[in-house]
Amino acid sequence: MQEHYQPSVSEPAAQQAWAEQGVFNAKEDASKPKFYCLSMFPYPSGKLHMGHVRNYTIGDVLSRFKRLNGFNVMQPMGWDAFGMPAENAALKNGTAPAKWTYENIAYMRGQLKSLGFGIDWQRELATCTPEYYRWEQLLFTKLFEKGVIYKKLGTVNWDPVDQTVLANEQVIDGRGWRSGAVVEKREIPMYYFKITDYAEALLDDLEGLDWPEQVKTMQRNWIGKSRGMTVRFAVAEDSRQGLPESHADYIQVYTTRPDTLMGATYLAVAAEHPLAAAAAQSHPELQAFIAECKAGSVAEADMATMEKKGLPTGRFVVNPLNGERLEVWVANYVLWGYGDGAVMAVPAHDERDFEFANKFGLPVKQVIELDEPQPYDPKNWHEWYGAKEGTRLINSGEFDGLDFQAAFNAIGAKLNALGAGEAKTQYRLRDWGISRQRYWGCPIPIIHCDACGDVPVPAEQLPVVLPEDVIPDGSGSPLTKMPEFYETACPKCGGHAKRETDTMDTFMESSWYQFRYMSPQDDSQMVEPAAAAYWQAADQYIGGIEHAILHLLYARFFTKLMHGEGIVPVREPFNRLLTQGMVLAQTFYRVREDGGKDWFNPADVDLTFDDKGRPAAAVLRADGQPVEIGGMEKMSKSKNNGVDPQAIIDTYGADTARLFMMFAAPPEQSLEWNDAAVEGAHRFLRRLWRTVYEFQKDGAASAFSGNHNELSGSLKDLRFKLHNTIAKVSDDYGRRQQFNTAVAAVMELLNQFDKTDFAGEYGRAVAQETLEAVLLLLWPIVPHISENLWAALREDSPLWQQRWPQSDPAALVQTEIEMMVQVNGKLRDKITVAADAPKDAVEAAALATAGAQKFMEGKAPKKIIVVPKRLVNIVV
Numbered sequence: 001m002q003e004h005y006q007p008s009v010s011e012p013a014a015q016q017a018w019a020e021q022g023v024f025n026a027k028e029d030a031s032k033p034k035f036y037c038l039s040m041f042p043y044p045s046g047k048l049h050m051g052h053v054r055n056y057t058i059g060d061v062l063s064r065f066k067r068l069n070g071f072n073v074m075q076p077m078g079w080d081a082f083g084m085p086a087e088n089a090a091l092k093n094g095t096a097p098a099k100w101t102y103e104n105i106a107y108m109r110g111q112l113k114s115l116g117f118g119i120d121w122q123r124e125l126a127t128c129t130p131e132y133y134r135w136e137q138l139l140f141t142k143l144f145e146k147g148v149i150y151k152k153l154g155t156v157n158w159d160p161v162d163q164t165v166l167a168n169e170q171v172i173d174g175r176g177w178r179s180g181a182v183v184e185k186r187e188i189p190m191y192y193f194k195i196t197d198y199a200e201a202l203l204d205d206l207e208g209l210d211w212p213e214q215v216k217t218m219q220r221n222w223i224g225k226s227r228g229m230t231v232r233f234a235v236a237e238d239s240r241q242g243l244p245e246s247h248a249d250y251i252q253v254y255t256t257r258p259d260t261l262m263g264a265t266y267l268a269v270a271a272e273h274p275l276a277a278a279a280a281q282s283h284p285e286l287q288a289f290i291a292e293c294k295a296g297s298v299a300e301a302d303m304a305t306m307e308k309k310g311l312p313t314g315r316f317v318v319n320p321l322n323g324e325r326l327e328v329w330v331a332n333y334v335l336w337g338y339g340d341g342a343v344m345a346v347p348a349h350d351e352r353d354f355e356f357a358n359k360f361g362l363p364v365k366q367v368i369e370l371d372e373p374q375p376y377d378p379k380n381w382h383e384w385y386g387a388k389e390g391t392r393l394i395n396s397g398e399f400d401g402l403d404f405q406a407a408f409n410a411i412g413a414k415l416n417a418l419g420a421g422e423a424k425t426q427y428r429l430r431d432w433g434i435s436r437q438r439y440w441g442c443p444i445p446i447i448h449c450d451a452c453g454d455v456p457v458p459a460e461q462l463p464v465v466l467p468e469d470v471i472p473d474g475s476g477s478p479l480t481k482m483p484e485f486y487e488t489a490c491p492k493c494g495g496h497a498k499r500e501t502d503t504m505d506t507f508m509e510s511s512w513y514q515f516r517y518m519s520p521q522d523d524s525q526m527v528e529p530a531a532a533a534y535w536q537a538a539d540q541y542i543g544g545i546e547h548a549i550l551h552l553l554y555a556r557f558f559t560k561l562m563h564g565e566g567i568v569p570v571r572e573p574f575n576r577l578l579t580q581g582m583v584l585a586q587t588f589y590r591v592r593e594d595g596g597k598d599w600f601n602p603a604d605v606d607l608t609f610d611d612k613g614r615p616a617a618a619v620l621r622a623d624g625q626p627v628e629i630g631g632m633e634k635m636s637k638s639k640n641n642g643v644d645p646q647a648i649i650d651t652y653g654a655d656t657a658r659l660f661m662m663f664a665a666p667p668e669q670s671l672e673w674n675d676a677a678v679e680g681a682h683r684f685l686r687r688l689w690r691t692v693y694e695f696q697k698d699g700a701a702s703a704f705s706g707n708h709n710e711l712s713g714s715l716k717d718l719r720f721k722l723h724n725t726i727a728k729v730s731d732d733y734g735r736r737q738q739f740n741t742a743v744a745a746v747m748e749l750l751n752q753f754d755k756t757d758f759a760g761e762y763g764r765a766v767a768q769e770t771l772e773a774v775l776l777l778l779w780p781i782v783p784h785i786s787e788n789l790w791a792a793l794r795e796d797s798p799l800w801q802q803r804w805p806q807s808d809p810a811a812l813v814q815t816e817i818e819m820m821v822q823v824n825g826k827l828r829d830k831i832t833v834a835a836d837a838p839k840d841a842v843e844a845a846a847l848a849t850a851g852a853q854k855f856m857e858g859k860a861p862k863k864i865i866v867v868p869k870r871l872v873n874i875v876v
């Protein structure tokens with residue numbers, strides 16, 4: 001055994017041994033329980049960042065823990081390889097997205113390997129290969145034929161200068177990111193998934209998942225189920241000119257608050273509403289306003305916060321309950337895509353309506369009062385205006401005095417009877433538009449024929465291969481300029497036809513990769529049935545909270561589709577979810593003359609701390625001049641505070657990086673980068689190495705396996721600590737998933753080990769037992785050093801073949817404990833008593849000691865204080 005810890009030598013050796021033995025290659029094995037541990041696969045952006053290292057270390061810790069516990073573990077890895085960054089890089093460097101992507105994959109694969117993750121590399125996949133996306137195309141054609149995928153017009157951002165469609169993130173302050181031109185809205189045909197048909201199943205099945213409550217809530221809110229009513233307001237006789245037949249008689253609205261109907265003071269419709277168009281015919285100002293609304297952002301977040309704008313139409317409708325005439329306004333806060341694109345505005349009890357009414361001087365009529373009336377306070381708007389609980393109706397005629405639910409029911413029944421409304425459940429979720437006018441994505445397998453329409457590409461003609469030796473020039477998708485790609489024959493009539501040149505949203509590929517890992521090389525089907533039956537779903541999924549909504553929702557949706565097609569036996573893809581926190585680092589900047597900031601990387605800055613350990617001052621190493629400290633922030637390019645994991649691996653080794661990550665914070669919380677803590681982690685590993693080195697120098701030993709109660713005091717104490725640590729660490733890894741406390745417990749155990757006297761009988765055996773257990777307990781987190789040190793302790797078989805240590809029940813009970821005996825607060829003696837000895841027995845034993853006798857000087861005790869399991873203080 002090497003005397004000194006040298007990770008640069010020992011880590012590659014351990015990795016090589018695992019690879020040669022195929023330790024992490026998973027095979028279906030019905031004799032063992034399976035554990036499928038999945039981490040969100042990376043986008044191959046160039047190199048790993050700290051977030052990746054944290055994510056994959058957590059996955060690896062759980063995988064290795066389960067492995068030692070007898071599970072048949074599968075931990076795969078792959079590449080979410082389509083997407084815009086490759087096209088942007090192509091524009092910048094003139095390389096084909098494919099080449100750039102494959103080079104990045106090669107480099108990042110090497111990085112992952114150097115971190116020693118127990119990955120089954122035989123299952124590696126990249127979503128940009130035809131071997132992968134062909135199955136997505138096949139599924140697409142089947143679902144298209146069934147109508148689960150359909151075509152309709154969708155709105156996109158159009159850059160009139162670059163003549164191209166822009167993704168949302170390419171629109172900056174309403175302008176194209178490259179051209180700077182004001183972006184227009186365009187309607188183009190796109191393909192949509194009917195995810196709304198699955199809204200109820202997506203909600204219901206959340207119940208059975210072992211996911212953070214917060215993530216489930218985010219999913220529920222996104223689906224946004226609300227129970228309300230459709231209410232029809234008759235169009236007043238004098239207001240019907242120019243209205244299409246469908247809207248001539250009444251305007252329908254969707255409301256979750258029919259109880260407030262008597263408080264409606266106007267109606268508001270979206271700019272796209274037919275009534276708006278009819279009213280605008282003789283109203284140029286309204287026409288201009290409608291055009292302005294249509295050009296604006298469609299993001300819902302913006303709708304809520306943007307300045308409220310609107311114009312009256314001069315048209316009126318009638319409140320079905322009381323016959324009141326209400327004017328119809330066109331308002332920019334009403335969405336065309338939600339409900340009926342029209343709202344009954346109740347400014348007294350809805351925040352948006354209130355803001356709008358205030359701005360335009362429209363009436364506000366209160367119809368709800370708190371059971372215990374309170375003066376109106378604008379700061380407590382919601383408590384007062386928006387309240388449902390503890391309220392009753394006022395100014396509502398026959399409905400006065402009813403509480404929310406009673407009023408909802410009574411007004412609902414009345415509207416029913418009048419034929420003016422009915423109950424309706426509404427979802428916020430929209431159908432999923434998957435067409436992208438981009439090059440680097442999976443081609444949509446549809447052929448357009450003038451005679452036959454949209455024809456799905458037949459299975460035997462799949463895959464539709466994306467040409468890879470293409471360098472986009474930024475002016476739209478190159479596929480639209482490649483007749484060799486789009487010119488084709490119609491599969492139905494054989495006539496001249498054109499391929500679809502749009503590609504799919506890259507969320508598609510990441511929606512089903514969890515199943516492809518089960519049989520990644522199968523070239524006859526999407527998922528091999530026996531593999532799907534064995535692996536079922538991921539037992540554990542680990543990834544960033546930023547994917548809490550869309551990715552998880554789409555993957556859940558795809559699982560339901562694949563289940564419906566008989567491809568997988570499960571309805572949910574990820575049984576248990578861990579969302580890891582962000583990795584933060586200190587930020588440093590200087591303010592430029594123009595007021596902007598230059599950000600400096602933590603690696604280029606020297607930071608000093610005050611005596612409380614808080615950052616005090618920082619200087620840029622290059623010029624020795626001070627820089628401002630900007631606080632802890634998520635590592636990002638924009639703040640230039642990313643720390644490159646490769647530098648840590650090169651300096652300290654993979655185990656140090658892994659240990660720091662797991663020790664510095666619980667996995668779901670944010671982790672603050674800290675150089676001193678990295679060094680601390682490294683020191684601990686050096687100490688562990690030295691401890692084992694010193695021990696094994698004296699020759700081989702075998703672990704203690706005798707009767708615990710025959711051991712002498714300090715060995716017994718150590719074993720008590722050891723077996724309690726085993727129990728605690730097992731619980732930390734398995735149930736709690738808190739790895740920082742597991743590490744802390746092992747550190748404490750090692751401290752006690754250092755203080756233990758191993759001289760007597762069984763000494764070496766207990767030491768051997770303890771060190772073996774320490775290495776097993778640490779293997780999930782620091783596998784290289786553990787594997788290496790294990791080999792120094794045991795020549796018979798490597799660590800990866802071992803089983804997780806079990807705590808010895810005999811050692812878990814501390815039968816005897818040692819307590820201090822004090823007289824007037826000064827230590828005078830010690831006693832050894834049964835751990836469960838009653839208080840008076842402990843007092844008697846303390847009084848009887850020689851030390852107590854001597855220092856009490858014959859006086860009677862005034863008071864005896866017993867601190868259980870610690871000390872007895874006799875006051876005289």
Ligand code: ANZ
Nearest residue numbers: 226254255256257334335338339341342343346349350
């Ligand atoms: C009257 C009312 C009174 C409303 C009140 C709320 C509070 P959720 O819960 O998200 O489904 N609404 C309906 N359609 C709309 C559209 N196309 N664009 C913008 N807002 C719309 O929201 C339902 C509520 O949002 C509905 O209930 C309606 O306003 C508004 F004290 O009707 B409410």
Ligand code: ZN
Nearest residue numbers: 449452490493
């Ligand atoms: Zn045809």
